[in-house]
Each structure stands twice: as C-alpha cells, then as structure tokens.
Amino acid sequence: MTSPRFDIVHFSLNRHGQPVLDDVSFYVDPGEIVCLLGPSGGGKSSLLRCLNRLTEPPPQTIYLDGQDVTAMDVLALRRRVGMVFQQVALFPGTVADNIAYGPGLQGQIVPSAEIVRLLALADLPEELTARDSQELSGGQAQRVALARALATGPAAMLLDEPTSALDPAATRNVESTMLKLRQSLGLTVLWVTHDPEQARRVADRVYLLVNGRIEDEGTPDHLFRPGSQHLTAVFAAGELGGARS
C-alpha cells in the first residue's frame, strides 16, 4: 500500500462549549514524520483521534489522499491508519494473540512466521511470541502495541505520546524503531508529543500547537537552530507559559 497524505483544513473543535482547537490547518506528506508539538492539554490528542474517527470530525476538515475521512468506510479507514496510544492496553492472552487481533477481526489467521516478522519490525525477539501479554516491561508492551497496529497493514500511523510513559532508554528505542519503520515501510506518521527534544530527534517537520492554534512550523533544523527566535525554541526552553504569548 502506498503511503497516504493527510490534509487538515480549517479544523475547529469545541468541548463542553469551550473551543479546544481553533481553525487549525496543516498537512503531512506521504512517508513523512510530522510532529504535533505543544503543551499538555492543548488539544493535540483530540485532533489525532479525529484522523481515524475515534472522534467524529466535522465534515470536510480532514482528508486522506484528498478524500474526506467522514465519507470513508470507518473500519477500512482504521485499518489503513494505525494508532498507538500513550497508555498501552494489551488484551489478555499471549503476545501472539495480541498481534493476531486485528487480522482476526476479519476472520484471517496470522501464520507464526508473520508474527515473527511483525515482532522483528518492532525490534522484538521471536521468543516473545508465547509470552503472556501482562508480563512485559513498559517498553516491550509499547512495541507489542506497535507490532499489533502494523499487523493490519496500515499505510499511516498516528502516535499519541507513545513514549511518555517510558524511561529514557525505552523512549530512544521506540524512536529508533519508528525511524527504521518509516524507512522500510514508507509509513506516513503523525506523532503527537509534548517533548521538544523528541520532536527534534524524529520529525521531518514540526507544528507547534499552543492554546488550540498552530503558532509555529518548520523543520527541526530551522526551528531549533542556535539563537532561533522561533516560538518553538521558546517552548523548548521552557519559557512558554500556558497563556498565549
């Protein structure tokens, strides 16, 4: 499957009558890793959930390869656009059971060679196949979640703070796995993070989302270069308060 392009066009979102996102527009090119960076509670996750319609977006605001996602078959959309959450929920059973879950919903049986291949994509050893899903470290669990999401053969991935519950070493491992995956599978990735250093390490381009608006954008090199006056650099230095500057 060829990697798709996302277009988010004049996207606004209210929650309990309060605006969460206000006229947000941006794009993700095929095969690109784009980070949506910003302080916690800024509506980043709410936006991400609209891309695979876990939350219904307003019509004609989110396009996948030029097609309005609200007009697409929702289950096909979710198989095409995988998602990894901040908190990992592995289903009861073995690691293999978890990886086979998505294809199993369609009545497909995943051969063990394919399980091993998916584990390898997530940089996990074959021995983990028969392991109980509740007996994994945080980093392992998150990478099993990644392998599980890859099992349905998505062309794009939505990552919702996938490393914020992990220690620094596990965080780096997940990052390098994602970078490798983008190389090998050509996935289009939209990565939500509150960590500027992470955005700097993984992103091709960064959008800074503050108080529901995109306040800054560019490549990490551009945004974070020494002496940068960009708001992203201000946020990275911890000098951006909750209020709009």
Added chain:
Amino acid sequence: MTGTTLLSELPRILAALFLVVLAAGVSRWQHLDLEKQMLVAVVRAFIQLTLIGYALNLIFAADNPAAILLILAVMTSIASYTSGKRGEGTPHATRVAALAITFGAALTLGLLVGLRVFTFSAQQIIPIAGMVIGNSMNVCSLVMRRMKDEIKGRQLEIETALALGATRQQAVRPHLKTALQSGMMPIVDSTKTVGLIQLPGAMTGMILAGASPLEAVQLQMIVMYMLIGAAALTGLAAAWLSYRQFFTASHQLVAA
C-alpha cells in the same frame, strides 16, 4: 378463598408484629435510629399488601384477560422504572430496561402458557408473572450497571480495539460477556443450591398452605427453570441494548 377477609387472620398478624416491636427495642437500646423507618415499613407493608390482596381477590373473581394484561403492564412498568433508575449513567436507561424486561418476561410467560405449563388464568399467571418480572428486573439492573461500569472502566481497551478496526460489537464482546455473567450468576447459584440452603418462597408458601412437599418441589422446579430462562433472555436484551447506547453507528465510543 374469596370468602376470607383480612380480619380473620388479624390475631396472627398482631402476634407477628410483636417481633417488629422486639426489633424496634433493639434499635432503641443500641441507638440504631431505625425505629421510625421500621414503623414506616410496617405501615407501608400493611397498606400495600391489604390493597393488593383485595385487588387480586377482585381480579381472580373476574378472571378477565384484559384485566390480567393490564396488571402485567403495570407490573412491567414499575419494574422498568425501578431498573431504569438503577441503570443511571446509561443513556435512555428506562427505555432500555423497559424493552429488556418486556422482552424477557413476555417470551418466558408466552412459552409457559404456550407449552401448557400454566393456564392463562389470573390465579396462575399473576403470581407467576410477579416472580418472572421481579427476577427480570433484578437481572436487568445488574447487567445494565455492570455493562456501564465495564465500558467506563475499559475505555482504553475498547478504543484500542476500535482503532484496530473492530466493530463496536467486536470491541465490546469480552465486556458484554462479563456483564451478562454478573447478571445471571445470582439466579444460577441459587438454582444450584436450591433446597440445600433455603426453601424458596413459592415452595415455603405451598407447604405452609398445606400442600404436600412433593407437590411443592415440583412447582419449585418449574419456577427455578423459568427464572433462569427469563434471566438469560432479559440479561441478553439488557446487555445488547445498553452497550449500544455508548456507541455511534460509526463505531465511536461516546458518553463514557
């Protein structure tokens, strides 16, 4: 039976009331502050049971199918309202309860009459319906409550499943199973131990009224089996109808 009046048993009722006086004494002595509530309960029980006694007397005497159906409708409405209250937190809880209880009770009673286990007479149908509807109400409350708790507590698992392309039904399946099990467990357990731990109400009543124990146990078997059936039908309907209140047609979890 129609010749009996309430007053004929008044001495025995008053004698039983002595036990309530005893309980009130304990409450007073231990400062439980339950005396007032006990008084209210005793008076309410007297009034409610007296009224229903005379009402049933009239209905049994008339034995009119329309009157029977009206009574069943009233019983179902009260059960639905009560169960709907228990199901608070589930959108349209009362509607869900009404549909589930009506479905479970109507199908069970229909089968019992259709298979000629009971006749459609006031004297048989009304007490039987009371047991079936009361039992369905309890199952419905338990299932709705557990379904809601499961969905709210397992939001992450459910949305993970949805994100992997599961339909709402696939995503909720393990939680639906848990809710149904918890709703049906009490009646299954009490059926398993019936006669070993306690003699159930219908059987006790028959024996006190002078029927032979063998007659009483036969009726009790019918009662237990019908209650299991009604529990399964009501529970299934309650679980199905209530989980759907938490999802959109586009397989999105809402209102959780």
